Amino acid sequence: MTARPHWSPPSRALRAACLALGVASVGCPANEGVDPPGDSFFYPVTLAASPTGNWLYVTSSDFDLRYNGGTVAPVDLACLRARVADPTHARCAALPNAPDVRCVADRDQPGGFVCEARGFVRADQVRRISPYAVDSAVARYPDRTRLYVAVRGDGSVTWFDLDDNGGLDCGAEGALGRCGDSHRVGTDSAQSPTAARLPPDPSSISVDPARGWVFLTHQSSDVGLARASLIRDGAAGGGGGAPVMLSALGSLSPGLSSAALLPRAPGSEERSTWVVTSRAEASLSFFQAYPGNATLRDGSPFVYRSAIIGVRGLSGGNNNRAVALDPDASRHRAFVVSRAPEALLTVTLDPANPTAAVVSDVLPVPQGPSRLVVRSVDGRTQVLVVSFDARRVTVIDPDERRVIGQVVTRRGPHQALLDPSPSQPFLYVVDFLDGALEVIDLRPPADPAAPGTYLRRVLTLAPQLPQE
């Protein structure tokens, strides 16, 4: 009889190491089997509205990789407004099989309510995408409307055909269907006539629907990587063409962070121009999409940097997070949120000469400014700056250099969007940390002495209701 070897328990250190290894191996799992929630948001980063103003598309990033992907979820905007107007509004009728709307009073915001997101999300149309979405944009073409989502996780722009009922077509079927390869542009060089792929680290996306250009910035600090790219969507010319990756451009400023499409300049009608910020260099870059020359055999449109200017005269100026244009085009100005210093910059533009752009004003804003939107109210421009760290939205009159108001948000306000309907002055803010969508009332009160819910968070769509 052979003596069995004596088994001795592993040392405590070995046990600990094994356990640690085990924990590490499951701590950040691939999560192939864990589907994301199909009726709420988790680390939402971006939102876009349908041109009709009926739907809001909230993209969740799956930032902590808890699930096997992010999602794009249609939110019934009409129902959202109805709930704001009528606290008794109980159900979003446009949503098939929608549960009743369940809400409680917002303890942190007098006059506000917190509602379960599931009552407003069209769950059967929620689609799954790769993790780490960063930005989104909607374009309306002659016979279709498309949503583009820049996704860092798979290096793609995932695109959707939208319908007016909240439908999202990305080559997937059913609730939480994963978008198909045919709806992800930039991942396969074979799909590109120039054999181009989307560079890593996309940071923002901007669309020129008139030309079908989809322009992306990339915030890589690796000098060897491209930092701007161009996609053309054949749908711009009518029909159902798919977006095609055209070109990626390197040797640019590092940390490109956001882009805004400029009005067409005289003499340059054929080209679309974007002004682009950097979070790593004190500069503003201008990019143009070159359409090719119809008189020649030039079939290769591409993007190029047409100008770059220094952001001078500031202490820093090298950490700019977002840019938006003044809706009053005659003012020829853009607004930039800067973190060095933490301020709102007014940039005066010269349509004929990008190199003449100058920072014409600087206004302090609360800590951690990250995004902004600009609107016009009775002919006056208002800038709404989202400050992630300070957890608030600051409403600024740049001409009066005055803070009109501030809205305290939940823990992680990020991207914001104005309601596309002029008659519905609401601001929608995705809350990254709380997985929420916040609705801020921008309706001016009839009596300034009784502001009511003006500049307040009137509604929050949260994954679940707060515990009593």
Place this chain on the structure above:
Amino acid sequence: MRPLSLRSAALVGATLAAACSTTPAISNTNNIIRATDVELVCLEVVGSTVTPHPTTRCSLSDTDNGPGANANFHLHAVVPQFDRGELAVIDLATTSGVALVDNSPAIPGYSFVPVGEFPVAITSDVSEGSGYVYVAGGRSDRVLRIDAAALRADPRRAGFAARRVEISIGGLARDLALVRSGDRHLLVATLPESRAVSIVDVTDPAAPGAPRILTLRGGGALGDAGAGADAGAQALPHPVGLAIDEESARIYVTDDAIDRVHVIDVATLAELDSLPVGERTRVAAVTGLARTRRYKCDQAADPDHCTRSRYLYLTTADEGAVIVWDLTRGARVRPNVLPQPNARGSRVEPSVATDRVALLVPATALVAINTSAYDPMARDIPVSSPADTATCSAGYTPTAAGNFSGVFVGAVLRNGQFTVIDVDDYNVDTWEAQCQDGAGSTASGTYRFVRHAPHAQTQLNLAPAVASAPQTTAVLSGSARGQTLEGAAAPVFACGPSRTRDMTPACNDANSFGVVLPRRQIGTSSAGPVYGPTDPFTSRNEAWTFAFESVLPGLDQTGGALVADSTGTLVLEAPGGLFCTRGALAVDAIARDMLRIVSDPTPLVADRELCAQTFGSGSAPLNRDLVVNRAYEDRLQLRVAPEVGDVATVLRCYPQAIQFQVRAGQQWIAQGSHSHFLHSVRVGAGRECEIDPVKQAEVVAFAERCLLDRGTPSPQVPTLLRRVCPAGRACTGTVTPAGVALRDDAPVFANPYLCTQIYPALLQRETPRGIEVVASPVDRDTQISFSLINAYEAFRTDTGPLPVAIRHLRGLDRLYVIDAAQNGLMEFRLNPFERGRIFN
């Protein structure tokens, strides 16, 4: 099996944390966040009893910042914070503990006095034994008055509410000031959106008056139409800033909608004739009277300034530039013009207009400073230039370096710096600077003229000079011109090292390296004449590079399309090219640039061989330089060389958009590290590029001064001036038949900072006729660089990322700056200038 030990558990925990957590965000815990303004008040603190006093009763010890003679009298700063809607109170005289006053100690952390949403401005009215601070809110048409005696109190305590009074001002205030006129105390506020100024009589604390809304007159550059007239909305006033002149009982109100400054008479509270300052303005500061001048008035830029004057300093609404209005003469000052003997009206800073202070960064706030040592009615005052060895009369001593004294203005700039401005500082030599009585000094100092830094501590201790010998680096571009016959013979500057045959002794008095700075004799030493720059304050510390046939800055682009126009001429279309804006030229005998095609040909298969033969490949390019026939803002008309063939060949080889460069043909491009490419090209008729005659005339004037400074015989000057190349470009001299590059023959390169001439290097070449001396060819992209050092620089110091307000307390000689972004409240000492404490 034993359970895991604590260590093991910790390991597991650490692994878990490392695997799945993100780096925690660390937030600053500053107590003063987004401050907007600051006011100083003197409080006597005895136990819990606080009594306000005028600020003249408070002082700060130079040694420990303590309260000085009376230990109970503490100077306090009061700081509104718009983000929190609070008023922070800071005890500036505390020597122990924390200066921040915690108004509600029972609450963890520091608690301040709530004052309502978005406070924007603060002022005070403190008399002996009582007083108040007034805070204007961004969303209220009322000003909050707080009893100064309650500034250290807990606002949650009963009784505090009685110390707060809301006073109606009839609109939303932008700026706030307190005016004392006789026995009257008036609270003044600008109401931009009401196009008015509100004045409230607060003489009787128990019964503040009703607001008197003074609607201001409109007009300005758009016509004196007045409010409601046809001139349109832009002609309506939009008052924003206040400056109070109590001596002459005037309130000055800036306006960022019209180009005038409103004037209100304190006695009648009526609007007087506005000041036609010619700019829309935002921030104002009015100085006290400057001294009567006794010396060197003839050397002032404007002799009229040799009177006792007071000035209104203003920032412009558009640019943040500083302009100055002479209240005594009633006219704009030209602070960016050098004084005599500069007869040409040259600018201190060439890129700034003459009627602006020579600042390159916008100013965000101004404060008039009238230092305690200054008595405007006394004789010439002890100013504080960097005096050293002067022998002064009995009873007088040289003043210390680094002190600020006199009447001037402090400015905080958008880039986070503080600087000082003085438009009437005409101590043109060291007389006033060295001795209080003006005696015993000589005129040998180099501290000659300070236009925008009164006796700053910066000293021009060396004449600007070339820092090192020209560094020559040759970068071969691969073109045929990159080949040289006898090594890298590079051109040299005039008077350069002995690499040329031309070593004219007359050059020796310039300097060793051939870059000639405008200069004049400023004295004599045992070694001979001492030279200094003619206009030292036009010099700038800067690195300069001259590059031969260099790419014009910004004209290395991708995206141009080569096409044939209606006449069959080859054209590069590049709507975003901005060729004129970027300095391209194609003018015979002046400058004719070249287009360099960088891209390789992209022809159809059938044309590949032809294109390879014509244009080569990336490693061996051929015929890629096309001479620019005519340059336009958005396109270049090109010549096709015979080697290329015809236009059709170019189009067949380059059917797609190309990468291109525009290079200077046979010229050097001069670029300064700060000045960049100072060209003089503008967009002319038909959007064609042309020389701007005004700018070019300035360059020629610089060249003339340079030639005269160098002793060039007058008859030769006109000839040489005709050879001046376009601004920003330098041309190489020629070689005479005798093989000599004459010093006076080379075209003069001149700009506001330097002038020079460039000579060709010479080569000996054997010919059937014997040895000939010829100019050595220059490699494309050959660079010559040098630096200017030790130029005068105005005094500047860092404050914080976003300074927004500044206060000065006469008698204290300290400055207080509010940084809205990071540092909170910062203190600076004036004598000697020193960065002090930070309260946050």
